[in-house]
Amino acid sequence: MNSIKLLFWLWIASVTAVSHAQSDPAQPLPLDEKVRFGQLENGLTYYIRSNQEPRERASFYIIQNVGALLEEDHQNGLAHFLEHMAFNGTKHFPGKGIIHFLERHGVAFGENINAYTSQNQTVYNLTDVPVNKPGILDSCLLVLHDWSHYLLLTEEEIDLERGVIKEEWRTRRNAQFRMFTASLPYLYPNSKFAERDVIGDLEVIENFDYQVLRDFYHKWYRTDLQAIAVVGDFDADEMEKKVRKQFSAIPPLEDPPERPFYDIPDNEEPIFGLVTDKEADQTVIRYIIRHRQPDAGVKTLMDQREDYIHSLFNSMMTQRLDELLQKGDPPFVVGVINYGDFERGYEALSVIAIPKPNDEERGFKALMTELERVKRYGFTQGELDRARSNLLTRWENYYKERDKISNDEFVEEYISHYLEGNAFVSVEDGYELVQLLLPTITLEDFDARLAGWITDKNRVLVIQGPEGEDVEHLSQEASLRILEEVAQMDVEPYEDEALAESLISEALLPAGIVETRALPAFDAVEWTLENGARVVFRHADYEKDQVQLQAYSKGGSSLYDDAYVPSAEMLTSLTSFYGVGEFDAMGLQKML
Template sequence: MKRFRMVLSALMLTVVYVSVLAQVDPMSPVPNDESVRSGVLENGMTYYIKSNQEPKERASFYIIQNVGALLEEDNQNGLAHFLEHMAFNGTEHFPDKGIIDFLERHGVAFGENINAYTSQNQTVYNLSDVPVNKPGILDSCLLVLNDWSNYLLLTEEEIDAERGVIKEEWRTRRTAQFRMYSASMKYLYPNSKFAERDVIGDLDVIENFEYDVLRDFYHKWYRTDLQAIAMAGDFDAEEMEKKVVDLFSKIPAVENAPERPFYEIPDQDAPVYGLVTDVEAPQAMIQYMIRHRKTDDGPETFMGHRERYIHQLFNAMMNQRFQELVQKGDPPFVVGMVNYGDFERGYEALQALAIPKPNQEEQGFTALMTELERVKRYGFTQGELDRSKAEILAQWEKYYKERDKISNEEHINAYVDNFLDGDAYPSTEFGYQAVQVILPTISLN
């Protein structure tokens, strides 16, 4: 009887969800997970806190900076990435290598669980899989995020020492793949600042910038209104929120702060073609792309949520065709794939890629474009659509059944996307019910 009541309750919940979703305004925002404690402090800093018991006695802590290489002036080319390195070389409460030394004493390894990355639009720092069963470790991790927000020391000695580290990284990155990517940026991002910032930067700038040039970049852009902290783990979310509000509210907001610009990739009047070669390239690769601005740059709406499933279905059906060609036919490529989705902030793109067989580059490109044109003219079959829908639904059923096993990183990645791009982070329950309503509304038309 108890099991019957549980099943009946779950069925009633499904009916309620479906009923609500069927009547919702398509332009209304997708609701975020109410179990996440989130807010914006008076100084402008955003926070996300999620209690999660998988794995036990572990937690992860992130600080998300809406700051990347695009914000650099020409004499700062590479300094967003340089600044990321400096966050591990002395802060107010952890001088020298204090952050790394402290956390490694508690079993948190640098590079594996203590890390960061810089891209053109953002910089994200993380402390992952931290054992939180020891006294004071939670407070110490919050203090690290606090220092990363506003209290880097940036001493001359540490800056000079890091120049050599960055120079070596610059050299080791100059692989054929990286060289070809750098050379292709003017074609991928024509007439845009994206083409001028490869993140690692200009070696001459790295070797010779004056100390205050780095400090100026830091003080101008590392500020609370462009920052979010996100944490998930085996802790009491209510108590954690109190700690966060108490500690991070003390960070002063920057007065008269400059507006954080949005960087466009201008439309061109005609298709752009580029050929990039390198003597060390292991194989040829062909890429075709159609880029456009997103139609909705605000918070994710129900219509936008449905659009994501349309993209997912298109990608699944298109790539299934390429797989069948490789497995059953004799195409002039060894790999063919398509992805329609997010490109850069504010942009989406259809990207098709093929790795042709040796000396069959022209045939590989023709075959790639033929499959795209075939879909454009004739579309997909009902069987292809039904199969892809069933696969998505099966994935969601598995995800829903294992919702108690979702990792801290997976939770936090959703908050990163919310802060930077406005993507919603609905509960797993909501997402599972939503997909059951949305998929039947998507037809071949």
Template sequence: MELKRFLSLGLLLVGFIPMKLSAQQAQPLPTDPAVRVGKLDNGLTYFIRHNENPKDRADFFIAQKVGSILEEDSQSGLAHFLEHMAFNGTKNFPGKNLINYLETIGVRFGQNLNASTGFDKTEYTIMDVPTTRQGIIDSCLLILHDWSNNITLDGHEIDEERGVIQEEWRARRDANLRMFEAILAKAMPGNKYAERMPIGLMDVVLNFKHDELRNYYKKWYRPDLQGLVIVGDIDVDYVENKIKELFKDVPAPVNPAERIYTPVEDNDEPIVAIATDAEATTTQLSISFKSDPTPQEVRGSIFGLVEDYMKQVITTAVNERLSEITHKPNAPFLSAGAFFSNFMYITQTKDAFNFVATVREGEAEKAMNALVAEIESLRQFGITKGEYDRARTNVLKRYENQYNERDKRKNNAYANEYSTYFTDGGYIPGIEVEYQTVNAFAPQVPLEAFNQAIAQMIDPVKNAVVTLTGPSKAEAKIPSEADFLAAFKAARQQKVEAKKDEVSDQKLMEKAPKAGKIVSEKKDQKFGTTELTLSNGIKVYLKKTDFKSNEILMSALSPGGILSGKHAPNQSVMNSFMNVGGLGNFDAIQLDKVLTGRSASVSPSLSLLSEGLSGKTTVEDMETFFQLIYLQMTANRKDPEAFKATQEKLYNNLKNQEANPMAALMDSIRHTMYGDNPMMKPMKAADVEKVNYDQVMAFYNERFADAGDFMFFFIGNLDEAKMKPLIETYLASLPNLKRGDKMNKAQVPAARSGKIDCKFEKEMDTPSTTIFDVVSGNVEYTLKNSLLLEVFSAVMDQVYTATVREKEGGAYSVAAFGGLEQYPQPKALMQIYFPTDPARAEEMNAIVFAELEKLAKEGPNVEYFKKTIENLNKQHKESLRENRFWLEAMKASFFEGNDFITDYESVLNGLTPAELQKFAADLLKQQNRVVVMMAPVAKAQ
């Protein structure tokens, strides 16, 4: 393998890192001692780790080093088809018993139980499994065993699944996927990667002989290509012994087919690939520089860690530079970014340094010239000292944050890490080793090393691949590939300059405001909170938790919102433009630079009934966090140039939305449900052009001028003694105008009543009818009704999976979801969404409504009901260990007056099938039904 790239990020450093460190360069990084790694005689690899976050839960994965790239022409789509069949019968779990069993213990199909197929790997996951009984652990290991070697592949089940996969193909085949397929064929002509999209060819999927699938399974699902990952609250010794006992009967392959990783050729001349689509809404440019991946023997050593660290620093610095450009009006591109990945995001045998940009319609060449200029500036001059210092500080801060949270890392994070390590290689020494090692070598790697690496990775001639996608309409002015290639070559010859870095040396706040006082304090035993009343009327609620070591979340709310003003701008307008200018003395770009190395962010928002803030920080950045809150309330900066740049970006993003069938569907849903109410009107490109920035900022300042009726909620690893002086300085000092704002609840848009149908046709490339149904009715706004609606939707999900998906093959997924609205009057909405074959749309929707009526008349399937209660109980217990969950609960209780937490378990477990039947019947008899159906325009015969 060519070592040029390795030299750029590895041996290059020998000249910069002291010999004590470089002498260890070839040594593999140690494996984290907390994970048990082993291999059976048949070649099966396993990773086992005890972890109690969350307690009494575990994740079970099986990763396969196989995917669609290994299919023969006659098997296109069968790797993905096989993934589906793993849920349709195994030796020990025939039929749907695998799904049925897991759902009885609260593991829900599609939520905790899933699988995915890629080009080079396939992964099956059973997550958040209760480990309170040994039998559950044994059963999950047995499922992994069956997936490894005992999927039944019954002929009848195979035929039943063909329609499901065709509907998955239909649901996923949008403009982006079609253009991606076209780009692959041009970027890698003749390569198998361009011919093996995991979803496959429908002609093969609908017609292959059963033995084709069985042959693929027998050939490639084998222990030497499989890895088990079990992480959670389990006994590691027990699980290891059980794996050895269970999997010893899985035979090692005899004369196995060689697992070859498909090579991707270098290119001496730039490749330009252009694809357009009638449903595309934006023009996207990508410039990639291919390179060979680092060999695993190097990737797994300290050089792999050095490489990843350097890549993070480089992309952080480059993205800061590109972001700064896009914040200016008339920028050459609307947004831009840089990142490292597999080439085309899929190949195992070629990496890429990617630069991407969203382009104004008709300005592809202008954007390409500007992006190439930045690339050439990086290649020739590198990043600046200031960019490097800020990027290095921010990257080291990320390592520090991960290190500080090491004891709170969740099962899923470990499981994904080990699964990826098995399929892709790398290292798993644990964050302690990574953190200590990075901090040891980072100070010794100079800026010159990074800039030499950048120059190595951006070849001046070879391995450049340029792609452009966009609308097919003439107005988009998409150039020909020949013209774009010539323009790209010319752009690489342009004269460029080194970046000039501008940094302010001002502090975030030069002077603290005059502090107010905490005037009262009381405890709430029910929620475990401390309530502080401040001298300016603000209420502050503090809840200390140990869920994470270094996370603090904040939310603040005040009554008022959009509906408080007679001439308020549209809600979507306000939230798009009111926070683009930075804070205090700093524009948005300078503010990011000032905050280098600090984990603190605050964002404002305006809803119909309230204005508020949300934010996140760490223990050590608490004062910066409070300063940001104060500035967001008192010194939101007006920046006409930033507004204009945002306006241009949003206008171009919305300009072609009508070409996207899904945008037309969403518009129709809103209009059908809410009529012409301006508060529910989606923002259009024409609306963006009319936005009055002065009006936006005036309304923002008016809404946030009066802090006296705000409630602030803080949760996380809080130190109340340290927080109180900050609260007095930065919150109690905020102005109180004593306006006494109220929530204008009566003006909240209400969903329309009665039976309303909206059926329309839309031009589309892939014929599909998408259906959105709503059944609604008045109910009391109570915890019980909220839970009944949640149970109703979850039960219907299972019903539709069994009927529309499995029995009829009429949809890949039918999503049922309930929503309980409080204003203007309490109302329950059951919403159902699915795409289907246009020829079967009316038939499938008739089944959807028939099943609703059936539940209302006969009651729910008792097994579905029990599974749902079990799943909701499990979810609730998991949520009780999440800061975000408690933050929302605090807001609901103290700001809205709705306590949906205290009696949750008793109310949920007290529900009966008869109560659900009555709830559904009461809802349906109110005769409020909306059907929005978007079908393709009929083709002329």
């Protein structure tokens, strides 16, 4: 019995109390054995994997468990500033040496050489690097090595970068960003999240002392808060030897300060925020119910099952809201209800609406009604069956195409493991997990989750939108009234229309082939049928077990008089909303 099935039966035994003393449902999921994973004595973590997609290419990442939240007030913006400085001189690559060296090998800055900073982390990457040239592997490892501990941070380069950051600060401040920063105190009340927008305080950027940046660097860019991930077309054993030798020499910080976790304090009463901007072009209503999840990583069989429950819930809610959008006068332009990650250590039930102009009450009330409907009556078995089938199909395709997974897709799993604790299982084990666990998920699971997700505590409602005399936004009083009304109103159960047995109601009559013509330039063949139709067929096994069909006829809008050309050109986009044959658009989607 393999490890996944053993875990599964241990879990079954525990939940049925058959063998509680001998089983441990919290036993960790098995990690992908093809990954060389470890931690050096200095605390640095590494992930190494050989992968041939694409051939003769590799990706190199360094993950810093450091972001804007670690800044003091006089350092506001320096985590992001430091990210920029990593490209402005290191011990072995002074000045713009990293960029110049890699661009000589066809690795473009901004596209394949990049980084990002968020409130909790900073990640640097060299992607799609050609590794068939002598010395390139060692040079890329040397770049990661320097990013870890050997930035030069010269006064000249710091002053030059102040101007770059100031320009980025200026160009970023569009309506969307202004409303984002103004919303932070509502979304993260009384928390440091509300004080750090990553790009920082312009006054700090212009005037900080050089040593302040260096102090931040040496305090937080340290081996016990760093991981490197290297994936590509190379020998993994040899790469591990290189990594252990080169990165073990980086000294750890003596008596390092603890890396803090930042809480978002509870709010007993709902928080309301209205944020407007004269340049905004649409309104977004965001209603969240926040939940503290101190250990939210997917580490065990039970965690994985819970993750599937979240995915299925989001899928079924999306399906219901899509049906509302198919109606003649939908109540909103965009509607989303889902449950998932909010910030590190937190999850949230989110309701997001983009309403029609000056129709915010109708749009928000429609979404809250759908949430109330599923809270009272749950989902139907048909909805769950379709959602499970769709998730399983996605995993089947992923499994069949597992030899086509890119280097960067693998790295994203390792970043998630290092920062969030999510296990990086193999594709084979993941496919087996989904087959074993999906049948154990029932309608009652969603009833139980919704009872815990929908609470009166930690509720936040933020409305972002245009500012102007002709614009009407929901007030706090009106918003709270909608929440109360929906909780008290009569709501009918969702009706899941029965599906047909087959897409095709009548047997299709075949047409014989009257002519066969080879198309060697395309490695294809053309068949002419007795009814006049022509079929071009090409066998391709790159995407296994997939068939792509496209049909067309000659003519198009050119067959119509000039007055009908605009309507004819619009027709193709409109037909997708009408379905096919006996099925409307939503019925067709469910059948497929």
